[in-house]
Amino acid sequence: QVQLQQGGAGLLKPSETLSLTCVVNGGSLSGYHWTWIRQSPGVGLEWIGEIDHSGSTIYNPSLKSRVTLSVDSSKNQFSVRLSSVTAADTAVYYCARALGLSWGYYYMDIWGRGTTVTV
Amino acid sequence: DIVMTQSPATLSLSPGEGATLSCRASQSISTNLAWYQQTPGQAPRLLIYGASTRATGIPARFSGSGSGTEFTLTITRPQSEDFAVYYCQQYNRWPRTFGQGTKVEIK
Numbered sequence: 408q409v410q411l412q413q414g415g416a417g418l419l420k421p422s423e424t425l426s427l428t429c430v431v432n433g434g435s436l437s438g439y440h441w442t443w444i445r446q447s448p449g450v451g452l453e454w455i456g457e458i459d460h461s462g463s464t465i466y467n468p469s470l471k472s473r474v475t476l477s478v479d480s481s482k483n484q485f486s487v488r489l490s491s492v493t494a495a496d497t498a499v500y501y502c503a504r505a506l507g508l509s510w511g512y513y514y515m516d517i518w519g520r521g522t523t524v525t526v
Numbered sequence: 527d528i529v530m531t532q533s534p535a536t537l538s539l540s541p542g543e544g545a546t547l548s549c550r551a552s553q554s555i556s557t558n559l560a561w562y563q564q565t566p567g568q569a570p571r572l573l574i575y576g577a578s579t580r581a582t583g584i585p586a587r588f589s590g591s592g593s594g595t596e597f598t599l600t601i602t603r604p605q606s607e608d609f610a611v612y613y614c615q616q617y618n619r620w621p622r623t624f625g626q627g628t629k630v631e632i633k
Contacts, residue, residue, distance in 0.1 A: 442622075452570070452613060452624035467621040501569055507617070508576075514560040514617050516581065518569035 409434035411502050411519035419526045425489040429502030429519055436460040436480055440505035440513050443476065443487045446521075447498035457505055457513070458485055492526045499523050528552050528616050532625035538633040539609075545601040547628045549614035554594045558618035561590055561599045564627075565610045573612075574599065604630065 415427035429441070443455040456466040458476040466474055470489070478485045489496060499521040505513035529552040539545055549559065557577035562570035572581040574590035577597055587602040601608055609632055614625040 451626050452615070454622040454624070465620050469621070512558050512617055514572065514575045514615070515562075515570075516572045516575075518571070521569050 409504065409517050411504065411517060413500075413502055413519040413522045415522055415524075417523050417525060419492050419524065421493050421526060422491055423526075425492050425496065425500075425524055426486065427500055427502070427522055427524075428484050428486045430482070430484040431504075432483075436478055436483055436485065440507075441476075441478070441485045442503045442505045442513075442515060444501045444503060444515070445496075445498040445524075446501065450498075453498075455487060455489075455500075494526050497524060497526050527621055528555060528619055528623050530614055530616055530623050530625035532612075532614055532628050534628060535626070536629045536631060538631050539604060540633045541606070542603050543633075545604055545608075545630055547599040547601075547612055547630070549592075549597040549599070549625050551595045551597075551616055551618075555616045555618035557593045558616060559590075559592070559597050560615045560617060561588075562613045562615065563608075563610050564613065565607075570613060601630070606632075 410432045412430040437460045440457045442457040458464045473490045475488045501521045502519040503515035504517040506516045507513035531550045533548045559577045561574040564570045578590045589600045611627045611629045
């Protein structure tokens with residue numbers, strides 16, 4: 408059974424870079440898309456972006472200038488980096504597997520437990 | 527971006543009373559809609575995808591319907607563990623967007 412294990416720093420100062428990882432346990436990166444979502448009381452659930460096993464990415468335009476997603480197949484993990492953070496980036500960050508029956512139409516079927524990030 | 531609007535914000539139910547949650551998209555999304563359940567301190571859990579297909583392990587008391595811009599999640603005879611927040615999410619276009627959630631609480 409696939410599980411996603413999240414890691415990374417939870418306390419940042421303004422202007423620092425958020426960096427989180429998500430290890431895929433019990434499965435492979437190949438054949439799926441992988442996403443990051445964040446949740447805050449004021450905004451709710453916000454999709455950050457997604458990446459496939461080859462490294463192709465799609466970002467939310469609202470964050471595109473500051474966010475980078477990457478995959479590391481050797482470690483079976485994927486990561487998010489968000490630069491120049493402010494208090495508005497305080498949220499619970501989730502990683503998730505994106506699944507779909509046809510290309511481009513993916514829903515999130517497996518989620519990590521979440522990492523609380525405070526700026 | 528596609529705006530997802532959920533109603534009501536809060537639904538108060540007596541145990542065993544059925545629940546109907548609504549989700550509206552600002553433009554047509556065909557049936558590319560998912561429903562998630564979230565309990566306090568937990569990550570969202572996939573309930574429904576394709577507007578009406580239950581995810582693996584989801585009880586039959588959860589059902590979804592709709593297409594285009596109007597969608598419904600029905601919970602027949604909710605159990606105690608079903609009192610939670612429910613979100614809809616469209617995956618017809620990028621960026622993926624979520625509704626603001628409906629909290630289902632015990633009356």
